[in-house]
Amino acid sequence: MTTKLTFRILIAALFCAAMTGGGTGVARAQSVAVMVNGEPITTFDIEQRSRLDKLSHQSRTRQQILDELIDEKVKIREGKKYGVSPSDSDIDSSFASMSSRMRMSQDQMTKMLAAQGIRPETLKSKIKADMVWTSLVRGRFKDSLLVGEKEIQAQLAATGGGDKGSTESFEYQMRPIVLIVSRSSDGGAMEARRKEAESLRSRVQSCEDADRIFKALPNTAIRGMVVKTSADLPPALREVLDKTPVGQLTAPEATRQGIEMVALCGRKPTTADTPKKREIRDKMFAEKFMAKSKDYLREVRNAAMIEYRGVDAGRSGR
Structure with missing residues (x-):
């Protein structure tokens, strides 16, 4: 791996x-130090x-x-x-x-x-x-590497991970918005666009509002729909989205492109992994992969023809 x-x-x-x-x-x-299968x-x-x-x-x-x-x-x-x-x-x-x-x-x-x-x-x-x-x-070993739901639930129970954040997952539908500020602009331009973004937030009560308003603004871009689950997002962004009412905008933030916000178009429960379950699944998969990899490598190495030369002569494999 x-x-x-x-x-x-x-x-x-x-x-x-x-x-x-x-x-x-x-x-x-x-x-030549070693010959491996010729x-x-x-x-x-x-x-x-x-x-x-x-x-x-x-x-x-x-x-x-x-x-x-x-x-x-x-x-x-x-x-x-x-x-x-x-x-x-x-x-x-x-x-x-x-x-x-x-x-x-x-x-x-x-x-x-x-x-x-x-x-x-x-x-x-x-x-x-x-x-x-x-x-x-x-x-070769994909079936044995799968991590089942029962395994995850058992691990959650063993670690006391039965809190709401571990058992609930949401699907977020978002449209990113950028009020573009040239990199050559001074700090005053960035602050002006931040104030502009703040004044527009109160006018947006739906993604249709966001689409209409920001498409009409110069030097502004509203992106296409982005769909992510709880496990796909960093904790800080999940917290912001969970506190944002559907149809409204997140607080403006300064980035390298300018002032950015996100229009939250939808938030609904999903059966996809929660962040905690994704973490457990990835960890258990990695453990299974490493164990299988180690056994498999030992098998193919034992079957290999390994001949040490020169100062390495007389050594044996691991």
């Missing part, structure tokens, strides 16, 4: 490294992964890094057996998403890696293995 937290730490570390201009050239000398893992591969470790502030032994590389080899091979093989465009897309979260292009991310002596293929190979394994485990 992709370790999102590790990637976030890695991205932050990359940013810091780029700012300090650190890094050394990529070493070229390499020798495929080599070289000392260069180990060194590259070690550099990634340093960027993400991980502290692992050489053998732990080597074990991870072996695991990735057997994951990729197992994926091929079942026809699970992400395309280059899939991997590039994931790499691009990481770059985007850093507000940079793929080329900029590549240069940041290069500054630390790391090839982009090093990170992409890890991305590929994680994508393959996640698809494999989810696909």
Whole structure:
């Protein structure tokens, strides 16, 4: 399973490294450390992964890094057996998403890696293995990974989560509204639009009112309908929406685009997960996934042909 937290730490570390201009050239000398099902893992591969470790502030032994590389080899091979093989465009897309979260292009991310002596293929190979394994485990064991309603209710009861917020869920129908303020404008422009928004709130008693009023205003946008459940929204926004009468607007807030409000067009009970149930479901799914992943990986690794070379000769698998 992709370790999102590790990637976030890695991205932050990359940013810091780029700012300090650190890094050394990529070493070229390499020798085979391990053969996995006829495929080599070289000392260069180990060194590259070690550099990634340093960027993400991980502290692992050489053998732990080597074990991870072996695991990735057997994951990729197992994926091929079942026809699970992400395309280059899939991997590039994931790499691009990481770059985007850093507000940079793929080329900029590549240069940041290069500054630390790391090839982009090093990170992409890890991305590929994680994508393959996640698809494999989810696909092959999807029935056993399902979290049933009885399991959730039992967990709620065990944790005393029977309060109203844990047992009720709502569906919210909303139309976001933006009174646009140019980024080049001074603080006075933002305050003027805030006062304008406040004066308009009292005139809106339905979403039809909101549509009519804000479509007629210059430099103003009213978005299409957005439907979310309680579990989809952060607690602060849920609290605001629960206190807002249907048909009216939330209080104006300053954002990067200008002054924003939300017209609450509908709020009704739903059988969808409550935030607490969603939290329990996600946690139980993750626990099942990790357990199944661990057993499955042990199985495919035990069946793999792993031959240690050189200084690694004589070692055994985990």
